[in-house]
Amino acid sequence: MEILTPNSTIKNAFTNGAFCELAFMEAPIGLVVTQSRVIRHCNYEFAQMFGYEPEELIQQSFVILYPSDEEFIKIRDKGVQDLRTHNRYWDERIMARKDGSLFWCRVRGRSFTPEEPLKRAVWSMADISDIRPYQPLTTRERQIVMMLGEGQTSKEIARLLKLSYRTIEVYRSRLLKKFGASNSTELLSCVTGASNK
Numbered sequence: 001m002e003i004l005t006p007n008s009t010i011k012n013a014f015t016n017g018a019f020c021e022l023a024f025m026e027a028p029i030g031l032v033v034t035q036s037r038v039i040r041h042c043n044y045e046f047a048q049m050f051g052y053e054p055e056e057l058i059q060q061s062f063v064i065l066y067p068s069d070e071e072f073i074k075i076r077d078k079g080v081q082d083l084r085t086h087n088r089y090w091d092e093r094i095m096a097r098k099d100g101s102l103f104w105c106r107v108r109g110r111s112f113t114p115e116e117p118l119k120r121a122v123w124s125m126a127d128i129s130d131i132r133p134y135q136p137l138t139t140r141e142r143q144i145v146m147m148l149g150e151g152q153t154s155k156e157i158a159r160l161l162k163l164s165y166r167t168i169e170v171y172r173s174r175l176l177k178k179f180g181a182s183n184s185t186e187l188l189s190c191v192t193g194a195s196n197k
Helices: 006-016 019-026 044-050 069-074 080-086 139-149 154-161 165-179 184-191
Strands: 030-035 038-042 089-096 102-111 120-127
Touching (some): 006 019, 044 120, 069 139, 080 089, 080 102, 139 184
Antiparallel strands (some): 030 038, 030 120, 102 120
């Protein structure tokens, strides 16, 4: 798909009434259309958020926007049931920019094919670094913190990650110590930058 420059997009919209393309490309939030987790089209805000030009992302797998291949694989089925049932999904996750820096991102999605939610979908993404600065964590720590943030218990996290309850408790205990927090709520505040410490 041809990527138009901002000026040509605006000119075409007001000449030809192509306001949908203008709204998509110039929206003040990252927008991306995917097919089986491959980027088919994205707007300027989406590309800029990740440090790319739009044309660099077209036909690329979403894997390049994740901190690791493992995290890309593990998050694959997250939200699939919500999309099948309600055709709406949202979460907050850690993503990676082109330069390798990590940041918290708010993700919302809707599928064009709810029976196969990831086959064709549209997503909005927003960099929420201002309200949730990234704190260095290992891949496993990131997974556990994200799940704690979703309200999952240690037992639920253990089941989802196919680890023992004891292992999750050890990770949780280390995270509490690492951030000087006394409970999970305080930990999440520290990790998200909401702490006054």
